[in-house]
Amino acid sequence: MAALRGRPAHSPGPTYLAYTPNGKKLITVGLNSALRVFQHGSTNEPTIIDVVTDGHTAVVATNDFIVVGAEDGSVTKYSLLTNSMEEILVRSSLPIRDLSLSKDGEWVAVASDELEVKVVNTRDMTRIMHLREQSRPVKHVAFDISGSMIAVSCTDGIVYMYSLSSEQPQLVKRVDGLIKTLETDAEASAKIAWHPDGRAFAAPTSTKDIQCVARSDWARQKAFTGGHRADISAVAWSPNGALFATAGVDKSLCLWETRSQRLLKTFEDIQNTILAIDWHPTDNVCSYTNSNGELFIREGFVPGEHAKHLRIALQPSPMNSDPLSEVSGNARKPLAKGDKHGGSRGGAEENYLDDLLGPDAMSEDEAGFIEDDDGAGYAEEVNNFGKRSANGIPGRPAKRFEPYSAWQPQVHEAFQPGSTPWRGDRRYLCLNLTGFVWTVSQDTHHTVTVEFHDRQEHRDFHFTDPYKYDKASLNEKGTLFSCRPSIQSQQRAILYYRPHETWTTRTEWKTQLPPGEEVISMSLSESCIVAMTSKGYVRIYSLFGLPLKVYRQKSMPAVACASFRDYVMTIGNGAIGGDGTTQMRYTIDNIRRDESCQNEDAVALPGGTQLRNVFFSDKGDPCIYDTDGVLLILLHWRTPGQAKWVPLLDTKTLDRLASGRKDETYWPVAVANNKFHCIILKGGDAYPHFPRPLLVDFDFKIPVSSMAAGAAEGDEGELAQVKALEESYVRASLQHSLVQDLVENTNATNAQKAEVPMLEREVDKALLQLLAAECREGEERGMKALEIAALMRDRSGKMLEAAGKIAARFQRDILGEKITQLAERRLVGLVDDEDM
């Protein structure tokens, strides 16, 4: 290796460096009053910029200029074009400790021994933002990749996260207990290093490890452990995020692989503590400066067998679990940025990609969208980037492949109703009105806890789960779990059912699916178990594990399923609509009677909305909730071809949101007791999290008109009241027809039968109130009033009699006469439904 001899850059003392983003220049600063600009790839003597300051403590660089901080408190901008000083950006009364530059080079954040952090515009030094929340001096600052967030490592051991997206910087989060409490002039570092994909950052911890933390929820993710025996002094991600270099104050330097957090190499030949590391943006070169004024430019830094890591596209940050891929069995691997032409790369690299993202990285080979059933080969196996691989035709220009890979249908992702993705190390597997099932990841195994709302009826239980169950379904009778197949341990997918109560010994059972088959969505009802698998099968078992039926779903890939008693509803992706998105199709079957209630009917979702949840209401009607916040119920679904989706509630029009101040969404749980039960999510959360939030219920409100009830006084208020009455009429009629359907099509109980006339009266009551409102309005509204009277459902004439009374009360005599006539016609059996 050429450059193991350090280049004495500055007089012995702390030295720092920075590469320009284009990789052409390397700038070092140190104790003496000179800056050195090295040309990349040249062994010539560096250019020297003589400056007036000395004791430099930080440097950041763009292609055109550099910004240098010094112990005398000045932050100076130097031009790289003229190699001369341009201006002093900001002057602090105390030494500068760290600088960070936003990616666009617009803003530079300055950490000094003063309490506040200044963020200065590099073009206009009069524009300054102040970050003032921290209570002690700040040691490090770090802009994230987007430049909208800044991580401030304070000497009180807390990382302050500020959002710069608004005019005033806002403190978003204090991350406590992550970094060590350090003095501002300590050699050890607490600097946050943002992973190049922007979803996570790494921070040196007090346990001499480097911990990754997700930006979305500040939960701890993977950690790089066991490499250092002393505090960390510098860290740097490789430009594509696949490698990670760390240095410790015990004169150590380690190279890690991001994906597995494996220690690739420990460098033994370090003489002094490394204070700053920077990767060359493109080449296999990593440079570092130490506390002795020396610069090392290490060419061939990554050893040969691992050098391919540097050439691959942007790698994801080391998360415990990828939320997207975790919920859905057939999620596509998100396309990495900058890999648009993945197909045109050399074969070796392509192969490498495949084995890098090998079988454990959510392979979807089995769940291909197109089934190559006749072997004609039109459906090439896609690789993990969702593209067809180019192995067979090396060296072809990328353009030829664009037509194949440019467009792909948008497939609705599968989900398990009632589950949430991983957040931190825990997630809900199932959350409903019976109780909730949650699991905690312990790396080698999970622990599953089932808790019930009704503690008297059922006893909570808890078990250690070596299979890592990822789906669960809970009802009054038992709990159903399933786990994914694992390639390593040759483990097949398992369905596991555990009844809550038995009168013999516990009859829990497990069943294995055929090899390579995986449960995509499943559901548990009072009489059967339904599992939709990755091979497109719907497998139905009895509660005692007896396979009842297996059939292949008509629309694939599967999305979700739900069941209620013997009714099974399966949803899959159907034909592709005009917007390139597949239309979801549902089928409702009665398992016992072996008949289809609805066959491949559309799940009515407008463009751009997704299905959030699907479940049966407590009365046994299918309900869906979409990402627009609308709850829909299926009406007349027991008769084939008659089903229609009726909105029950649009959560965007709820009164509590009318003020416009609340920013909340709702996570659907159930429809029961004529109410919508949900969990309120605040602050842009998409899923509920721990501790378990409270269930909230809302009354149904069919979106009939946009008038907010009770919004104003006087005329407005009266109008709102009429609108509310109209809504209650539509709602009562809907409930009436739902119950009537139930009574006509099933062996209904007496209570259910008694409900029909009661709801009929509700409808008529709403009509009477509407009639009264119309009568109050005036004589000219008589026609409408008569129409309302004719809508009355009651056949005994009692309601019409009451209607006549109302007309008389408001002295609408003509209307009264007409209503009496109508009542008489009905009484003698001249039913006027057809006339209307």
Add this chain to the structure above:
Amino acid sequence: MALPLPPGLTPSEMAFLCEMELVTVIPRQRLEGLELLGGPTQPLNPPFPAPLPLWLALLLKRQRRANIRTPPWLRPDSLAAILEFETDTAKEAFSPPPNLPPPTTTSLHVDQTTAYLPATATTLELSPPFLQNSTTSAPPDALPYHWLELSQLLLAAAPDDFEDPDSVRRLLRDLREVRMAKLRKGIEVLDAGAGIKMNGVGGMEIAESRAFIGGVVDGLRYVPSMRSMELWGGGGGGSLCGTE
């Protein structure tokens, strides 16, 4: 035999009356509806929330058979908003009580067929504890009549059902001090025939300050008469006090 109690309700009696207020509970086990003297209760069916009188809710809470949902006005943010209103906006006045619902008819079981008709003359203005001011449907921006005693009872019996019981305690103490100071300040302007507006003052606050205010007003009643005594003959004031 005269009752050795001062006139009006004592604080403990106030607290007892407060236990009739309805609160929302989340039951943790089933319970059939109970026929109570105060009216029937809803059957409890977890996890559906149900309104129960406070005394029953506290009983179930102690037996860990239910969780009590704190009313909206007892959340830290609502209390902070009310406190801010009390200190900054309202000046002398108290924060207003929750709006009363429209008056209802006296007969509770209205004939179904006539329910649509406008209310007849015999209407009834509801008052605590028949107002649902402490259930989850209560308005978040107004302190109900029994706010002080209700919050004390809830904080004592069900602190684990609060989001942040310590800050609720702190805010409640601040509120109480602010309002007490206002009440005391009001006494300064009390004169013969003068009054202070006590809209929005809670039951417990009245009960607590009744003895003090009553004493002051009684004392003030003598002052004008004393003055007139002085006008007439002087020196009579002392004897008047003596006869008291």
